[in-house]
Amino acid sequence: MTVCWNQLKKMSQATKANIARTITNSSHIAITIHLRPDGDAIYTSLALAAMLDLLGKKVQVVSHDPLPYPFYEFPETARIKIGKIEPEGLDLVILLECADIPRSGQTKIGPLPKINIDHHYSNSPFGDINWIDPSASAVGEMAYELIEPLGISLTSEIATYLYSAIFSDTGSFQFSNTSSQTFYVCHKLVEAGASPNAVAEKLLNNNSPSKIQLLGRILSTLKLNEAGNIAIITMLGKDREEFGLKEVDIEDATTLVRSIKGVEMVIFFKEISPGEFRISLRSKGQANSALVAERFGGGGHVNAAGFTVYGELEELYNRIPAEVERILNEQVRQQS
Ligand SMILES: [Mn+2]
CATH class of the missing domain: 3.90.1640.10 (inorganic pyrophosphatase (n-terminal core))
Structure with a gap:
C-alpha cells in the first residue's frame, strides 16, 4: 500500500x-x-x-x-x-x-x-x-x-x-x-x-424530547452475549411511530452502547417495515464491521457498516448475533 x-x-x-x-x-x-x-x-x-x-x-x-x-x-x-x-x-x-x-x-x-x-x-x-x-x-x-x-x-x-x-x-x-x-x-x-x-x-445539541424518549426505549432493549463483547439493541417501528418520528438519526444509541466496557460490536436492529430490518453494526478495537456486513450482503467501514435482513424478529434475534459472533471469532483466529 x-x-x-x-x-x-x-x-x-x-x-x-x-x-x-x-x-x-x-x-x-x-x-x-x-x-x-x-x-x-x-x-x-x-x-x-x-x-x-x-x-x-x-x-x-x-x-x-x-x-x-x-x-x-x-x-x-x-x-x-x-x-x-x-x-x-x-x-x-x-x-x-x-x-x-x-x-x-x-x-x-x-x-x-x-x-x-x-x-x-x-x-x-x-x-x-x-x-x-x-x-x-x-x-x-x-x-x-x-x-x-x-x-x-x-x-x-x-x-x-x-x-x-x-x-x-x-x-x-x-x-x-x-x-x-x-x-x-x-x-x-x-x-x-x-x-x-x-x-x-x-x-x-439539537435533539427533540421525543428522540431522547425513543432513545430510552431503545436502550431498554439492550442485551449482551455471554462473552460480553457483542451488544444488541432494537428499535421497533411502533416505538418510532409512538413518538411521532419517521426518519430519525438515532446513532447516539449505538454510541452509548459501544461505550460499554468490553463491548467490541453493537448490533442495532431497526425495523423498517413489518419483517424488514436494517441492521447497523458499530465496532471498536479489532472487530471489523465491514467484513461482517459483507457476509450479509451489506457493506461500510471498519467501524461502521450495515445490511438489511428479512424475517421475524425473534428468529433474526436468535440467528444474527450468533452468526456475527462466529464471524468475529473467525476474524480473531485469522489475526492471531
Ligand atoms: Mn461519508
Whole structure:
C-alpha cells in the first residue's frame, strides 16, 4: 500500500484536475447523494453547490430520500430538492458517496455524464470520472481538495458545510477514520470561518424530547452475549411511530452502547417495515464491521457498516448475533 502511495496521489491529482475541467466546461449541473442520506452527504452536497455557485453554474441539489431529523429543520437544507433529477437541460451529474447508480435512487440520469466521488472502497466505478479515496474520513474531506483546482476561494459558508460533513462522518473526530489529513483540512476550514463550537452545538445539541424518549426505549432493549463483547439493541417501528418520528438519526444509541466496557460490536436492529430490518453494526478495537456486513450482503467501514435482513424478529434475534459472533471469532483466529 505504501509502495504505490505516491502513484495514487499523482492519479488523484490528475482526477481532481479532470473533475475541475469537466465542471468548468459544464453549465447545468445536478448534485445528488445516496439513499437515507447522512450528514456527510447532505453537507458536502451543499458545499459543492455553493462552490459551483461561485463559478456561476446553474446548480440543483437533489436527494431521492427525505433528509433525516434534525437536518430537514436547518434552513440551509431547504436547497435540497427531494425526489428525482429531471435530465432535460442538464449536462453533468455529480454523485456523492453512491456505490453505484441505484444507491442514488435516481433512475433518469443514465445518459448524462457522471462524476462519481466517494470515500468507500466498495464503490463500483460507474462514472465517466471516478474519484474514490478510502483514506478520506468523509466525502467532505475530499470536496475540500476541489477548491484549489476549481480556482475558487473558500468562503465561511463553504467551510462550515465541509466542517459539518467531516464532523458528522468522524463521529465528532472519534472514529478510526479520523486522520492527520482530517485535522489538516479542518484547520483550513476553521481558519476560513467554520466554528467548531457552533457546528457541535447544532449537530449534537439539537435533539427533540421525543428522540431522547425513543432513545430510552431503545436502550431498554439492550442485551449482551455471554462473552460480553457483542451488544444488541432494537428499535421497533411502533416505538418510532409512538413518538411521532419517521426518519430519525438515532446513532447516539449505538454510541452509548459501544461505550460499554468490553463491548467490541453493537448490533442495532431497526425495523423498517413489518419483517424488514436494517441492521447497523458499530465496532471498536479489532472487530471489523465491514467484513461482517459483507457476509450479509451489506457493506461500510471498519467501524461502521450495515445490511438489511428479512424475517421475524425473534428468529433474526436468535440467528444474527450468533452468526456475527462466529464471524468475529473467525476474524480473531485469522489475526492471531
Ligand atoms: Mn461519508
